[in-house]
């Protein structure tokens with residue numbers, strides 16, 4: 001792909017890193033050209049060079065954030081990499097439900113939720129397979145740095161192409177309302193999920209109350225964009241807010257940066273992590 005020799009891509013990479021901790025490889029500088037066309041248009045500019053000169057004046061923090069968000073990779077799908085959901089259904093959730101039978105409450109976090117499919121997949125899994133949770137307090141939190149994807153998650157509206165990726169036909173019929181080319185999650189699914197914008201690399205984490213811990217955290221396919229130190233700090237924070245018997249799922253190619261505080265568990269053809277408690 002074509003890049004322009006007159007554009008200071010290094011400045012753009014540094015700006016994105018400073019705001020989202022996403023490390024962009026110079027071999028992918030062309031992504032600035034393709035992804036910032038809308039930003040350029042909105043600014044009434046025609047060249048990336050012009051945008052960089054404007055940014056260097058450091059007078060527009062909103063524009064800086066818009067650029068960092070535009071450079072995020074938002075790829076996701078319903079029941080992505082299926083096995084974690086299957087393991088939750090067959091093994092992990094029955095045990096957690098038994099352990100929480102007195103509190104009657106379960107809390108999930110889809111950290112870096114993108115357009116919301118991960119959170120809604122959890123909600124559908126619970127509705128479909130755990131009717132005994134009726135009357136329990138179930139909270140599924142979804143957060144992402146990118147305002148645009150959070151708005152889409154909140155709307156819970158998906159195009160036919162997104163619906164065709166990972167959703168069983170019976171779930172489409174049961175949990176979505178159909179309008180033209182789009183499907184919208186039904187209120188019973190929607191009301192279980194709460195979405196908001198949050199940066200995982202800013203301290204404190206969006207959730208930090210040690211007395212209100214999560215039972216299951218999905219932190220999938222986002223750490224691969226972070227530097228090792230950022231991963232380590234993030235996972236230390238996640239460790240603090242995960243229940244001692246809680247479960248962490250990472251993306252299939254991701255590992256905890258600090259293996260000392262996590263126990264990997266291989267089960268159901270996937271790997272999840274348990275927080276190791278200080279002895």
Ligand SMILES: C[S@@+](CC[C@H](N)C(=O)[O-])C[C@H]1O[C@@H](n2cnc3c(N)ncnc32)[C@H](O)[C@@H]1O
Nearest residue numbers: 020072074076112114145146199200220221222
């Ligand atoms: C590839 S998507 C993964 C979505 C979902 N977790 C999955 O596995 O399907 C990565 C998401 O991470 C978000 N992201 C990147 N940097 C972030 C940060 N510093 N804080 C929060 N979210 C971030 C991006 O906006 C993007 O939506």
